[in-house]
Amino acid sequence: MHVFSGEIPFGHAVHSFHVAPNTPAISLTGTTLRTGHLYCYLYDSRRQLRASVMLQKPEKVLTVCPDWASVGALPGELPPGEWQLHVYNVIGESRSPQPMSYRLDVSFDALAAPVDFDKLGVLRPDHQVIFDYQRTLSDRPGWYRGDLHGHTTLSDGNNTLLQALDIMAEQGLDFFFLTEHNLSHACLPRHDSVLMLPGIEVTADKGHLNVHGPAATLNMFNADYSSRGLITQGIALKRPESVLSVNHAMLHPWSWLYDEMPLADVDVLEVLNDPTWKNATPANEQVVEIFNTLWNAGHRIYAVGGSDCHMQPHERYPQATEPSIYGDPATWVYAQALSGEAILAAIKKGHCYFERRCGLNFSLNDGALLPGDAADGRQVVLTVAVKDTGQRYTLQVVSDTGILAEHALETTPQDIRCDMAEHAWIRWDIRRSNGTLEGMINPVYCAQHPLFLSPIGTTWGDVTGHLEFPRSTDEE
Secondary structure: OEEEEEEEOOEEEEEEEEEOOOOOOEEEEEEEOOOOOEEEEEEOOOOOEEEEEEEOOOOEEEEEOOOOEOOOEOOOOOOOEEEEEEEEEOOOOOOOOOOEEEEEEEEOOOOOOOOOOOEEEOEOOOOEEOOOOOOEEEOOOEEEEEEOOEOOOOOOOOOOHHHHHHHHHHOOOOEEEEOOEOOOOOEEEOOOOOEEEEEEEEEEOOEEEEEEOOOEOOOOOOOOOOHHHHHHHHHHOOOOOOEEEEOOOOOOOOOOOOOOOEHHHOOEEEEEEOOOOOOHHHHHHHHHHHHHHHHHOOOOOEEEEEOOEOOOOOOOOOOOOOOOOOOOOEEEEEEOOEEHHHHHHHHHOOOEEEEOOOOEEEEEHHHOEOOOOEOOOOEEEEEEEEOOOOOOEEEEEEEOOEEEEEEEEOOOOEEEEEEHHHOOEEEEEEEEOOOOEEEEEEEEEOOOOHHHHOOOOOEHHHHHOOOOOOOOHHHO
8 A cells, every 4th residue: 555645835746556457446535624626636656647536624535446447437457667646735726725644555455446337438538528418318399407517525515426317316406417516427327317417627726617518627647737728638539519608607615716718719698696695695696707708799698597506405505595416506408309409509699597486487589589680670579478486587688788667477477578770789687586596597789789799808807807896816
């Protein structure tokens, strides 16, 4: 057995050990020594990724063998020679450093259990994603309910992968993107009704972004762990079909501070992130203002929700009155089929909306328009109702000039008309009786409007830097 320990304030540590020929198994047991987390990656003598995990308390165990592996590890030949563990603490570049002590044990016995579900391959040891995005659970065009942001025990979630899948099925989700912090699952479970899809939450000191449907996972062999380095590598993970989301942009202390982010690389903005978190309501309202600002600068970046769930259903955050759970909020996507490629293509077009539980039922021009469509010079008729009778909901009609109108929503449909000849874009926000954001239908817009023909600014800082929000960690 090899035992490694150390403390990383902000930075990177490497530990090496020798693997003999014909080694039957390699197990990694790791933990931080106080509350907090680190990222750990196991590389073989050929610099191939063999396991990755977020370290935290309590300890976690991964095993890799020639013919099987545990969750988080990649099976295959165990080549002899020098193997390496790369450990990172990515917090402390602009925020106060959080020195984190850890212990890692490497043994040559099989200590963790093998993957025990019918699996779909996701990752190769060369970091490439091999997932079949064409795999289809339904070939019916329509609205599909999903979640674009969630975690399991492989990073900092409290649910195992199978526990998470059971909750997703109970929640009636059609699809789910697993977005662990700075690492990817080697395989995902096959399920008859929930389409599990690969993603990654690139987690840097200056912000978090999701890549949905990536071409690869992060290569953390002697990686540049600065915010610029991680975010640049994260952008490079995109395929043309992938979706990149800026997450919880104003949720301190994880707010978005990377002003150099090219807006051309951003597809969606996570407007509603886990509404059960203590400061989520004001943070999400600030993101609504950012969303308005992006559109008024001519950047068609669409709105999505993300549960960002870390909790088991019976757990609550301090002072929370309801659970943080997968599918709250849900992002509904109008796709041509229930497949990875169809879902991604629809999100990139803005054919989506998000809600918590109002049970929104709507159409635009009797289905001739979808959210995200161009509607130059047209009369737009939103026919809308809600199913939930437990509380009152109000719909706000929002445009580039501000809030145009408010309407009480009922269980019976009503028509709400807008003239696109008078506006660059129009969208619809749903609010609860206490004013908090319940959902949002993405904008329709005028493609030939000067805003969209000549967008203002090219980076996040160019467009949002003037907003009167805390712009540095010292102000948080």
